[in-house]
Amino acid sequence: MRTDDLVLVSVDDHVVEPADMFERHLPERWRDRGPRIVTASNGADLWMWGDQIGANFGLNAVAGRPLEEYGMNPMSFAEMRDGCYDIHARVRDMNVNGILGSMCFPSFPGFAGRMFHAAGAAGDDSALPVLQAYNDWHVDEWCGTYAGRFIPLAVVPVWDQDAMVAEVRRMAAKGCHAFTFSENPEKTGFPSLHNEWWDPFWAACADEGTIVCFHIGSSSEIPITSKESPVDVTLTLMPVNIVQVAADLIWSDFLRRYPLKVSLSEGGIGWVPYFLERVDRTYRQQHRWTGQDFGGQLPSDVFRQRVVTCFVQDRVGVELRHQVGLDTITWEVDYPHSDSTWPHSPEAFQEQLAGVPDDEVAAIGSENALRHFRFDPFAHRPREACTVAALRYEAAGVDTTPRSAGAPPPAPERPVLIEDIPAMSAAAR
Helix, strand or coil, X not given: CCHHHCCCEEEEEECCCCCCHHHHHCCHHHHCCCCEEEECCCCCEEEEECCEECCCCCCCCCCCCCHHHCCCCCCCHHHCCHHHCCHHHHHHHHHHCCCCEEEEECCCCCCCCHHHHHHHHCCCCCXXXXXXXXXXXXXHHHHCCCCCCECCCEECCCCCHHHHHHHHHHHHHCCCCEEEECCCHHHHCCCCCCCHHHHHHHHHHHHHCCEEEEECCCCCCCCCCCCCCEHHHHHHHHHHCCHHHHHHHHHCCHHHHCCCCEEEECCCCCCHHHHXXXXXXXXXXXXXXXXXXXXXXXXXXXXXXXEXXXXXXXXXXXXXXXXXXXXXXXXXXXXXXXXXXXXXXXHHHHHHCCCCCHHHHHHHHHHHHHHHXXXXXXXXXXXXXXXXXXXXXXXXXCCCCXXXXXXXXXXXXXXXXXXXXXXXXXXXX
């Protein structure tokens, strides 16, 4: 298949929330208590909510910068490309990259909404209205401004069982059938994935056909082997660290009790075949004393039926795609983070899929995502207007020339360590 003829949907991107979002979506009685942007003395823009500071501001939002200026934490809107936070600019950046559809994870409240969860657990009565306002902004404004271009993704009010169920129903009525969820809620003070606390939520999601997305880093912890390890260690381990939630999901029994699908976001796929071999061996060898019961199935069968995977670049995983489970594999751009292939994602995708039959290329590039995430862009624009070539034609004049955000930082005299990066150090604490 020619690059120009591809139809591509990314199931993992990120939004840097605009400063005025709550002014339009938070009910007036709560507005003076909602999150707001403040500017620090060093010029940094920060989200504040009571005494909480947002988990991320522009965490790694470096799209459009020279590679030499990549880093973990642009400090202000002025340091970012407009497409990070402006919906019109985002769609232009999608078009110039030939991307039809995108699903965008949160930034300032954390990838799974940890900031909201902390407030709700502390008894703040504004937590639920603020979370709902966030979801309304995301679904109605961010996704709704350009119909058929975004897969809506909501945040769960995890501190309240009734509120969780109600929000699943409320979002489903708006056409949102995906929620972001912590890869390890126990790390943030909530019950583990093995706890029955979540059963009403799983049941509601299964009932509404809602998929639950577990994003790397959403447990508010990052893989750090030592305080002296350079950041390269963490950057290497972040994607494969998702194996931990994969193991939790398989050995928890809720995927066997509820007809529910889950997604492993930004975790790659090359590790999956060995993981499946290992869980099957563990089951066969150990289940008589561990008490696990998959009936007539193996753990790998449940994984391939219920777990959606995705990758940015993972040639090994592509070569092993049938062992991963072809129907489970989706693809991502990760705009605007440093792992992103923007603005040359179609070319990077085509290189990764070299030698793969066209029908399998189409499945991985978009068709699997359309099915798993109940996304139908063709209801809003003709299929011939959805290809890489057609979208790039609409983007005439969009400038993708790398632009400096300031003087390049001096070359480090030693490897960059975790402790050198405030945002990551704070997350680790």
